[in-house]
Amino acid sequence: MGKLFVTERRHKIMEILNTERRLTVKRLSGELDVSEVTLRSDLKEMEKEGLLKRTHGGAVLPSYPEEEVSFSTREKQNKDEKEIIAQQALDIINEGQCILLDASSTALELAKLLKQTSMKLTVVTSGIYTALELRENPDLTVILLGGVVRKGSSSLEGILGSSILEQVYVDLMFTSGNGFTFDTGLTDFNVYEVELKTEMVKKATSLVALMDHSKIGKSSISSFADTADISYFITDQPPSEKQQADFDNRNIEVLCPVEA
Structure with a gap:
């Protein structure tokens, strides 16, 4: 995968989260060809926007594991x-x-x-x-x-x-x-x-x-x-x-x- 701009990278992060509900920085670094330092910075900013919740070594959707809190x-x-x-x-x-x-x-x-x-x-x-x-x-x-x-x-x-x-x-x-x-x-x-x-x-x-x-x-x-x-x-x-x-x-x- 070629180098991604910030918006493209964060869009990809959300695609993965919406599909798999959780991710690890290590795995994401390999998939996106981006340093773990950069990804941690992304996750920090995205958490501030309420898009995800950081965990030790990765991130989950905001309300995971009850994410699909009933409608x-x-x-x-x-x-x-x-x-x-x-x-x-x-x-x-x-x-x-x-x-x-x-x-x-x-x-x-x-x-x-x-x-x-x-x-x-x-x-x-x-x-x-x-x-x-x-x-x-x-x-x-x-x-x-x-x-x-x-x-x-x-x-x-x-x-x-x-x-x-x-x-x-x-x-x-x-x-x-x-x-x-x-x-x-x-x-x-x-x-x-x-x-x-x-x-x-x-x-x-x-x-x-x-x-x-x-x-x-x-x-x-x-x-x-x-x-x-x-x-x-x-x-x-x-x-x-x-x-x-x-x-x-x-x-x-x-x-x-x-x-x-």
Whole structure:
């Protein structure tokens, strides 16, 4: 393998972690032809970004070995914020639209609200639990994208489902991620899930980012949507004046609770 740039090297590290759940610096040094000193520096920086957890001699994914903490557990994290975001997201959906939901737990909160709606909608999703949540509402036509199901994951991965996207017109796509900055756009750490989300973004007429305030200013390993792709940014707290100005300059409409 030829010499890799820093971003390429760290992308490769995350590919290995997502596949094998753990790695050793010694083995990685041989595979990537990079010194162990350089790799330890990479792992240190990646740990600061929350992408992995260093161990003696290597690294694991952040919550390994319970990594694939059940989806119900992750669903409970920041639940109040997700409910606030989901309610605002519901307000911009109109009768008869086709909407696209990713497999995030925030999109699942929106699905719980859609389950109770009387609107007739077509909902396309890469989320297994999201599709199951919506299936009982007769007013909703639910389309589950094809893909690879990985142990412990709530999402379908890979681009097998992209052919379905070619057959539908999508009004709004609702998506979340691990981080957002104005330079990197929407980012996530699962490079395989990102592959499908990138194709989903291309299909959407309008992209709606569902991000709680703690994710603003953070960046993860893989970008799946540029800032220029985003039409709406829904969050749980008003952004700072500087952030709001940056959103305005990019013609992104911010939806959030009004401060008292």
